[in-house]
Amino acid sequence: MCGIIGYRGQRTAAPLIVKGLQRLEYRGYDSAGVAVVEKGKLRFHKRKGSIQDLIISMPELGGFRGIGHTRWATHGVPSEDNAHPHMDRSGSIAVVHNGIIENYIDIREELVKEGVKFRSETDTEVIPHLIAKYYDGSLKDAVERALKGLHGSFALAVIHSDEDVVVGARMDSPLIMAVGDGEVFLASDMPAVLEHTNRVVYLQNGDIVTIDPDGYRIWDGKGEEVHREEDVVDLNLEDAEKGGYSHFMLKEIFEQPYAVHKSLLGMPINGGPGRAYTGRYDSVKIVACGTSYHAGLVGKYIIGELSKMPVQVEMASEYRYSPHPKGNPLVILVTQSGETADTVAAAREARLRGRRTIAITNVVGSSITREVDHVVYTRAGIEIGVAASKTFTAQVLAFYIVALNLGMAGKTMNADDVREVKQHLRTLPRLVQKTLDTAPDIEKKAKMFKDASSAFFIGRNIHYPLALEGALKMKEISYLHAEGYPSGELKHGPLALITTETPVVAIAIRDHTYEKILGNMGEVSARGGPILAIGDERNHDLAKYSDEVLYMPYAPPIFSPILVGVVLQLLAYYVARDRGCEIDKPRNLAKSVTVE
Ligand code: M6R
16 A cells, blocks of 8 residues: 655755655555655655665655655556656656546646656655646646646645745545654654654645745645644554554544445456356356355345346355255355365365355465456455454455456356446545545544444345345444344334344445335434444434444445445444453454464
C-alpha cells in the first residue's frame, strides 16, 4: 500500500523523509523514492526494492524541502521508472501520489497529443504533466486546476524547484499534516512522523494545503481558505507497528479501500483461468467456515443474480458427512488462511466425489491451494487480527469475479452485462473509503450496545448473510451475545426475546425487500426494541422507523454488502473497545483453525 511523506522546515529533508518511509514500510511496497529541492534544483533518487536498497544507493541530497514515497505497484510493474516521485518534462515539478486516477488514460492521450512523452506506465505521471501545463507562477493554483480534471482517489505531495513551498491535496486517500517546531510534514499516517511531533491536522476530502516559510494554509474543496483544528495524538513509537491504529483489526478495517483495489486487479475475468469455469456442472456448491461461510452466502446471491446458476452453501464441517445427491456441482471452497482443517478436508472430499474444485483464498501457497483444481487469490494483504475483516470483503469481491466468469462461460451474460458490473466494481475502493469516513458516527452510535447483554441483527435477501456476519463479529470480539436472522423470521420465535434492553441492528437497504424490512422493524419497535438501522444516504425515510441510523454511500443493492460489511466491522470494533475487550486476540479463538 503506497505511503507518502512531505517535509518543509529547517533541517535537511532527505534523511527525515527516508526515516518516515521506513516507518510506513508496514503498509507493504515494492519500490521507493525521494525528491528534494537543493539550491533551486530538483534532485531525486528512486529504487525498486526495499528502502534499505534506496538508502545504500542514495547520493547525499541537501535541501530543506522534499517528498518521498513507498509504492505498491498497481499501474505498471515495480520498477525504477514506475516508482514515485514522478516529474514533469522540465524536471522542475515532482509529485508523489497515493490512490488511483480512474481517468488517466484519457488524460494521458490528450497530453501525448500535446507532445508530452511519458516515462512510466503509471496513472500518477499524468499529474506532474498537468500541473506543468497549468503552472503560471503559483504551484498551489496549478495543483488546484490539475485536480479539477482528475477522477478517482488521491493523496498528493508536490514540490517545484522555483517555489519554496510543499503542496498537499487529499481526496478519498489518507493524508495528514503533522506540525513540528519550525517544520511541517505531510504523511499518509502518523507513524511516519511520530518521532518528530504528535501535533496533527487531519485533512479532509477536497483539501489543498501549502507549507511555506510562513507556516501552513488550507483551502477546502470549494476553494475557501479554512482553519482546521490541530489535534495532539496519544501515540508512541511502539504503536507504529500497528500503523498508529490501536488494534490490528482497526488498521485492517481501514486498509480495505486498498485491499479491494488490489484484489480486483489480481482477479482475472475471462483470462486463461476462464477455463476453470467451463465444464459440465449443473450448479455451484460453496463450502466454508465462519466468516468465509458468510461470504459464501453472499456469493450465493451474487452468482444466482449475475450468472443465474443454482447455488447451495454448506458449512465445511458438515459437507464431508452430508449425503451427495445426484448432479455435478462446481465446488468453491472459501478460506482466507487456506489452512482451515474443515475446509481443506472438504476440498479433498469434493475431489473424491469427482467434483471440479476452486478455492478462494488470501494466502499464496497455503494448503487449500494444493487440494483444488483452480485458485482465485484475494489480495487483501496479511490479516493479523483474529476477526476477519478485510479478507471477508475481498472474498465477497471474489464472488463477483467468479459470477462474471460463470456468466460468460454459461453465456448468461453478454459483453455489455460484464462491462456494467466491472464499472461498478471499479467504484468500490472509493465507496469503501467513504464508508470508512463515517467511522466517527458509528463510534458514537455503538454506545447503544455497550451495556446490552444480547443483540439481534436482521436483514433480508443479500443482506441476510450480512446480519449473520454482523452478529458473528459482535460476539467474537465484544463477547456480547448476538444473533443474526432474516428479518421475516423474527416473528417465528426470536421476537419473544425483544425487550427495551435488546438492541436490534436492521440492515435496511432500498431494494425489492425494503418495504418488508420496514414492516419487520415496526414489529421490533412495537415491543420497545431499540433499532439501529443501516441504510444508504438516499434512505431519507429510515429515521422514522428507527432510533438511530447509520448512513453509508449509495451502491446498487447487489454491491452494497461490501459497504454494509465495513459498517458492521466498525460497529463490532467500537462496541468491543467500549466494553474493554482484547480485540485482536479474542478468548478461545485462533486466526487459523487447523483442527477439525
Ligand atoms: O481462514 P478461514 O477463512 O478458513 O477461517 C474460517 C473461520 O475460522 C474464520 O472466518 C473465523 O470465523 C473468523 N475468526 C471470523 O472473524
